Amino acid sequence: AQLDNEFYTARNSLIPAEVDVTQEVDEAYEKLKKSGRLPEGVPREKIIARLTEDRKAWKRAAVPGQPLIWEFQNVKPLDLNQSLFIRFKYDVSVNPPDLQVYSRWAVGDDRQYPPDVEIFDRKDTIRTFCEIEVPANVVAEDGYLAVGFLNVPLNNTVVIFPPEDGLEVLYQADTFIANFIRAVLLILFRLIFLACLGILASTFLSFPVAILLCLVILFTATVSGFVIESFDFLSENISGVYSYTIKPIIRLLPQFDKFNPNTFLVPARLLSWSEVAKVAVFPPWWGCGGDMICIKAVLLLLLAVLIFSFREIARIII
Known part of the structure; x- marks a missing residue:
């Protein structure tokens, strides 16, 4: 049982539901400011974050x-x-x-x-x-x-x-079988993306280089969520450089770690059809945390077809 x-x-x-403690935090910050007890050299954002954490814990x-x-x-x-x-x-x-x-x-x-x-x-x-x-x-x-x-x-x-x-x-x-089927679909979406990526790489790269590219992108997509969050801990000067160069490129990749089937199956948590739809087709800018893996896979496949249509397979010599 x-x-x-x-x-x-x-x-x-x-x-x-989270309790709104914004007003209490603002009052506590102003009280510290008037009494001169604000920590020196600590940005206001960090003080507000700490006060918010304390107030939520007290609730x-x-x-x-x-x-x-x-x-x-x-x-x-x-x-x-x-x-x-x-x-x-x-x-x-x-x-x-x-x-x-x-x-x-x-x-x-x-x-x-x-x-x-x-x-x-x-x-x-x-x-x-x-x-x-x-x-x-x-x-x-x-x-x-x-x-x-x-x-x-x-x-x-x-x-x-x-x-x-x-x-x-x-x-x-829901039942375990239905949840398991939806988890298998998440794995299938990964395979579809990797298959389309492999087709694209084969149109302009040699076999060993194409394999290396697919492995690098697979590894990056597996840890992309961690990499994106790590940018927030960099200094402002370095973070500005990464935010306009590497970060947009990583955001274009699927976030496999964000929708890992193990996070649902092992603790027996519900994986709803809406979550599956978010992974497959919903874009992240809709505010629902989507990943649109299938849309990205289709775009890769179309790009592969475009490149392949301009490749010269063989020349007829008479």
């Missing part, structure tokens, strides 16, 4: 006796007779003696009285991922789900849910 719930499935993931922190409530919409389990999972990880201000935290969880619909919720009293290890299995029928008919957490006073420490991976709701949204 555990294997079916955690591997042979396709679970959708919902995380709490997901609970002192002893304080509750936290997260609300989720459009929760649509595939089967209400199965289970959904609350996956969480604690951080604390002061480590407990046994490195464990007591808690009380309430999951369900709290919009009515009495609330239709399931109660769970737990003791979990800090800084370790834990899961609570909850019957899927606690989800309201309109897809509403509330997750409540109480920092039991017995803890005597502040409990913090990290903004990146502190809490998420997991529920089965």
